[in-house]
Amino acid sequence: MSAPTYTETLALFVGLPSWTLRAACDLAVGRLPGTPDTGGAHQEAVLLIREVALGCVGEGLSVVNDDERPHLPLRVEPRQFAHWASKYVPDLLHADFLSHTESLVDSNLIAEDEGRKPDSRQEAKYRCRGLAAYFWSLEPKVNIREMADRDELRRFGCPEMDTTHSQRRRWIKNLAPSNKPGRPRKRES
Numbered sequence: 270m271s272a273p274t275y276t277e278t279l280a281l282f283v284g285l286p287s288w289t290l291r292a293a294c295d296l297a298v299g300r301l302p303g304t305p306d307t308g309g310a311h312q313e314a315v316l317l318i319r320e321v322a323l324g325c326v327g328e329g330l331s332v333v334n335d336d337e338r339p340h341l342p343l344r345v346e347p348r349q350f351a352h353w354a355s356k357y358v359p360d361l362l363h364a365d366f367l368s369h370t371e372s373l374v375d376s377n378l379i380a381e382d383e384g385r386k387p388d389s390r391q392e393a394k395y396r397c398r399g400l401a402a403y404f405w406s407l408e409p410k411v412n413i414r415e416m417a418d419r420d421e422l423r424r425f426g427c428p429e430m431d432t433t434h435s436q437r438r439r440w441i442k443n444l445a446p447s448n449k450p451g452r453p454r455k456r457e458s
Contacts, residue, residue: 273301275299275300275301275363275365276365276369278296278301278302279296279365279366279369279370280369282296282302282347283347283369283370285347286346286347287333287344287345287346287347288344288345288347288350289302289342289343289344289345290319290322290323290332290342290343290344290345291319291342293322293345293347293350293354294315294318294319294322295315296363296366297314297315297318297350297354297358297361297362297363297366298311298314298315298318298361298362298363298366299311299363299365299366300315314361316403316406317358317361317403318354318358318361320399320400320402320403320406321357321358321395321396321399321400321402321403322345322350322353322399323343323399323402324395324398324399324400324401324402324403324444325353325357325395325398325399326343328394328395328398329353329357329395330345330349330350330353331345331346331349332344332345333345333346347370351366351370351371354366355367355370357395357399389430390430393426393427393430393432394440396425396426396427397422397426397427397432397437397440397441398440398441398444400419400421400422400425400426401416401419401422401426401440401441401444402444404416404419404421405444405445405446409446409447410447412445412447413438413441413442413445414434414438416441416445417434417435417437417438417441418434422437422441423437
């Protein structure tokens, strides 16, 4: 008996009521859930989608976890995750993921969403939050001020608009791994 293919696994997962966020990210990039991390492009895409998703939780992507068991991994509803991923990270998605999950995204959800499309400021906020979460996962000691000043947040998070430092800071402050108050480090000149 051979191991199931990606397409067979995705067909099984489509019928489940919820996915762990990790499994959803694996499936989105064309990887079987539970596959050991080996690095490379797939792993980078999984990490990027996960970080952007974590930045959007509660503001564009909802989780279906039981509040009485917060120690369990975050779970997402497949239909909502597929719709979110096709809007916010479409370039990272595997073609089979899109074709198998398009049946999940029903016309009611799309019609509902078209009535209240996020404006460019809201999309910029989601991108900034996702990027900040990703960079903090790599460098947890960076403080909020330094993160809000990162060139990547200005260039990729909100390129079409002129955002202020304080605005970016408000968007990302609750994502900071360390929210310690205090004097900022001296910059080396």
